[in-house]
Amino acid sequence: MRRSRARLTVLGGFLGAGKSTWLRHHLSSGVFDGACVVVNEAAATPIDDLLLSGAGRLEVVAGGCACCARKTELLALMRQVCGEPGSAVERIVIETSGLADPQAIVQAIQDDPSLAGAIEIGEVVVLVDARHGLDVLRREALARRQVASADCLILTKLDAVDVATTQRLTACLDWLNPMASRFGAVLGAETALPPDDGALAAQMPDCMADQEGAPLRAAEVTLNGTDWSMFSLWLSALLHARRPDIARVKGVIGTPAGRLLVQAVQGAVHAAAILPGPPATGDGTIVVIGRGFAGDELQRSFERFKTACGA
Numbered sequence: 001m002r003r004s005r006a007r008l009t010v011l012g013g014f015l016g017a018g019k020s021t022w023l024r025h026h027l028s029s030g031v032f033d034g035a036c037v038v039v040n041e042a043a044a045t046p047i048d049d050l051l052l053s054g055a056g057r058l059e060v061v062a063g064g065c066a067c068c069a070r071k072t073e074l075l076a077l078m079r080q081v082c083g084e085p086g087s088a089v090e091r092i093v094i095e096t097s098g099l100a101d102p103q104a105i106v107q108a109i110q111d112d113p114s115l116a117g118a119i120e121i122g123e124v125v126v127l128v129d130a131r132h133g134l135d136v137l138r139r140e141a142l143a144r145r146q147v148a149s150a151d152c153l154i155l156t157k158l159d160a161v162d163v164a165t166t167q168r169l170t171a172c173l174d175w176l177n178p179m180a181s182r183f184g185a186v187l188g189a190e191t192a193l194p195p196d197d198g199a200l201a202a203q204m205p206d207c208m209a210d211q212e213g214a215p216l217r218a219a220e221v222t223l224n225g226t227d228w229s230m231f232s233l234w235l236s237a238l239l240h241a242r243r244p245d246i247a248r249v250k251g252v253i254g255t256p257a258g259r260l261l262v263q264a265v266q267g268a269v270h271a272a273a274i275l276p277g278p279p280a281t282g283d284g285t286i287v288v289i290g291r292g293f294a295g296d297e298l299q300r301s302f303e304r305f306k307t308a309c310g311a
């Protein structure tokens with residue numbers, strides 16, 4: 001007897017757009033009950049899986065984007081998930097890395113003969129950070145491709161912006177992808193979008209000059225037991241000096257208060273959160289995604305900073 005196909009949701013959006021926050025909310029509200037959740041991270045040290053404990057089954061594809069560098073791993077995992085004897089997975093959610101092209105993932109699954117019959121493409125949901133979205137869309141062609149690939153666009157962080165900013169972003173999204181449905185969200189929960197401001201739409205093409213430079217890459221800095229306050233000082237100095245080059249920072253560091261999840265998006269540091277549970281593999285490794293630096297340079301910078309501070 002032929003099993004029914006598993007419905008796939010691809011969750012995309014640029015670095016720090018709020019994908020894990022949105023998914024965590026929808027896992028806890030039961031929307032994805034029983035789903036197999038696949039978390040894809042550009043960096044080798046995954047963090048997002050720590051935040052998604054509500055998933056029925058959680059898989060990680062780390063160390064590169066599932067649309068290119070880790071495509072083979074993703075497809076092998078999908079075949080395994082769909083082909084396991086006795087497995088009746090009905091729903092799959094792939095949270096892409098912030099550097100991935102969701103459409104390329106959909107295409108890869110559709111092009112795979114064994115997966116095309118086992119997986120039904122449900123929808124591509126792309127999250128757009130209302131706080132940084134306009135800047136990011138102006139600078140990054142990848143972010144525009146992500147938006148263009150969406151069936152549904154979710155504008156996140158509406159609590160952090162005024163109505164005019166949201167309206168400008170909405171007009172820009174209209175220009176990039178007028179067909180997609182659109183919703184607002186605050187910490188994953190759906191919220192109303194302000195009414196469109198039709199007068200803004202005509203200005204958008206001028207704002208889309210492509211200013212992309214070198215490709216964005218993930219680098220890692222290891223604390224090697226250094227006190228967390230020293231790391232915070234170094235990170236502040238780094239963000240101050242290289243803010244335009246740094247798209248995302250995230251990692252878990254040990255502090256006297258517990259395991260602290262440190263995050264920054266487009267140079268803006270977000271409120272840190274204490275994670276439950278004992279120390280885990282990967283704690284003390286901070287992922288920095290940006291352009292114009294390599295992991296060993298960042299590590300050297302951190303070590304020099306420590307020496308200069310007498311640590």
Ligand SMILES: Nc1nc2c(ncn2[C@@H]2O[C@H](COP(=O)(O)OP(=O)(O)OP(=O)(O)O)[C@@H](O)[C@H]2O)c(=O)[nH]1
Binds near residue numbers: 015156157186
């Ligand atoms: N104020 C506010 N902050 C939010 C909201 N959604 C997410 N954030 C914060 O934005 C930061 C990034 O959120 P994540 O959910 O980790 O974003 P992501 O897209 O999964 O990040 P990457 O996987 O690194 O691309 C975190 O500090 C979140 O707490 C929101 O609606 N409002």
